[in-house]
Amino acid sequence: MAKFNQKTRTRTKTDITPDGVTHQGGPGYSRDLKSELFLLAVTNMVGEQTFYEPAGDRDGRYRELIAAAAVKHPQWTVRFLRWLRGGANLRTASLVGAAEYVRARLAAGLVNGTGEHRRVVADVLQRADEPGELLAYWTSRYGRAVPKPVKRGVADAAARLYTERNLLKYDTASHPFRFGDVLDLTHPAPAGPWQGDLFTFALDRRHNRPEPRVAGSLTTVAANAALRADAAEDPAVLLDPERLSAAGMTWEDALSLGGSRLPKDRLWEAMIPSMGYMAKLRNLRNFDQAGVSDEVAATVAAQLADPAEVARSRQLPMRFLSAYRAAPSLRWAWALEQALNLSLASIPEVPGSTLILIDTSGSMHSAFSKDGTLMRWDAAVIFGLALALRCERAKVVSFSTRTTVFPVEPGESLLRGIDRFKAKGHFHNGGTNTASAVRAHFRGQDRVVILTDEQASYDGNVSTSVPDTVPLFTWNLAGYRMGHTPQTRNRWTFGGLTDAGFGMIGLLEAGDRSMWPF
Template identity: 25%
Template sequence: MGRRLQRELFRMVVSDLVGGEPNFHAERLAHYVSLVRRSTVQDPEWTAQLLRWTRHVAGLDYTARAGAAEFLSARLAAGQHGMSRQVIDSVLVDPLDPTWLLYYWNYNHGRALPKPLKRGISDAVRRLYTEESVRQCDRTWMDLRLGDVLNRVHPKPVDARQAELFRHILDRRYDRDAVDGTPAGRWKPPAPPLPRLPGHTLLLAELDAVEWFEFDETVELVASRCERAEIVRWRRERSYHPREPDELRKVVRERFRRRRHDRVLVITQGQELDRSLSSSVPRNVPLHVWDLSDRNTQWASVSRHRYRHDGTKDAALWALSLFEAGEQGLWPW
């Protein structure tokens, strides 16, 4: 059960990589929270490593902050002590991260702040609050100003200069003539190197999508990262007769009869990952469907060895290798 839980939680985090900025709907957030809390109780060390990786490497700020808050809440509910302060600190890397974490905590857990939360945020504030960050991030229009963060967690300044800065931040809360901060660019982790895909990949490129979206470069890029690749171009049948066999399913089954592949990757415009397509590939063989249609995909649709997502994101190729590694318990930290 432990490994299954880890795989499911890791898949959910990686799915945010290929959906742009995650926009958690209530049902999805509730599922994520449940997975994090269960994982925290069962294996807090693994969960802490996942959350740090989520922020520092994957760059998923909301996912990491929400996960850290629920890590702390789950530890408290289970009567477990230690680790929470360090986990909170580990996901706060931008000067506004402490503010957004307090917003999340206030909304989901109330205004009372447990000691590990205060101390974790204090540790981060001591690192992140500088003269430059105040100029860039102290937004007068925000309900929670940097001074409100200081007033709630009471960090101890590292030196006299930071003590003076903290006094300035606190005084600035009540200055109606204060100039709004200059918006700073969001912190992003360095782009990871493109992975190598081991084994033999069956790469299926939909002809209509190639003609419309000019993504031959995408196909070539993926093929260049494969140890071995068989590229097949196919055209989807447009008939609505339900008994007529699907062309893609026929192609996949025919190729598998000739030679067994280690993964199947479909680059397409609007092809669903339906039961018919899924059943054409053995259950233990990863099947990836990258949709290049122009729609705002919020997150990937994933289950074990079955993945469908927007393939136009820079992180799509990276996510493909992460999904597969996670199924084998090969965590990237």
């Protein structure tokens, strides 16, 4: 969803000795600039509150870190921002990062004659609503004076992304920065006559010009207008899947036009063939409540579980858990299980014995986003149990002020395991006694993996709770300033909401010291 344009992994480095404390009073280790920025970016849903850090403070820290990295490590920062949007699939953090990168470089007098500033802006804009989103962010913070590299980068993205279907989907009145506003401010060169016609149409309707002309090249826009006119007379025309598709009609618009005049099951069944992967994933509950037939549901389930579709959708693993919890019926469960497993497919097989500790303290009962459907401890459980299923031998422990051992059942589905984790009372909601948990359950395992926000309590030093010859991997799910271990031999911290970091376990144990996934 839009963050600004609306009307109302890897290994990181810390200091060797504690130079502060965590929010819970435990020994805290500062991170270097790149590491702090990386962990904050891959865990930060911009504008969202966390347990210990207000949204404004967190976003301000992100801007400061981007500005410092843009000046000190410009090429690293450019690679990072492109990976953040493309590899980590984090829209808002990459968008804000690109804007702040250019601003910091220009403020420091570092004008780039090669066009790199322009390119990094264009590269992070991958969806048609994002040019307006970036301009909305910039103007809300810094006013209407938009520097040329930002304008030109936005213009490049607009020329690449503005199509008839994208206009019908994203150019809505709920956004103060409409397509026409972006065109007025950045003046992109049209890719051809058809796009020139599209730009003219977008400008005409943005400025409320009477009867915006629909050029002959805009066949989808014309079909959309014709379908709307026909639906006003006879809503049954909305039950034609081919007309809906040809008109680029979104499911939101079709529902609005159909209203209560059409059977919901038939309307959904007409819309489903032209709906995208994410739209189907988000609407499983609506499909069930409308009474969509099992035959149609089977086609949806097949798409959800298709490996190519899962890869193309670039959905984070938590999305599948959220959909599973939201859907009333079980007819989606197998497809969502398959999709979740596919999204975690790169977690490698891990030999030997592994102690996996999942932080279920109160601070992990903190939402990733404002809707509150998934918490940080949900992500910890997803990744912890997925890793356990890949381990030759694994002991899984839920910890807070106390600990409980979660028995791993070989061959159990991941979603069923997550359900059992909750049903058996392994979400504790207590303090963060990390060091005590490690000491209580370490029995000579080959490695220790901790999934946590790193805000360890004052019950001891996490790093020294196991011998320094034993690899200790931390999967950070919050991105706070202080870490609970130093970055020394056999101590590593990963971050992010994808499975890529787990692939580093074997590489690091084998001696590969690669630091970044880009």
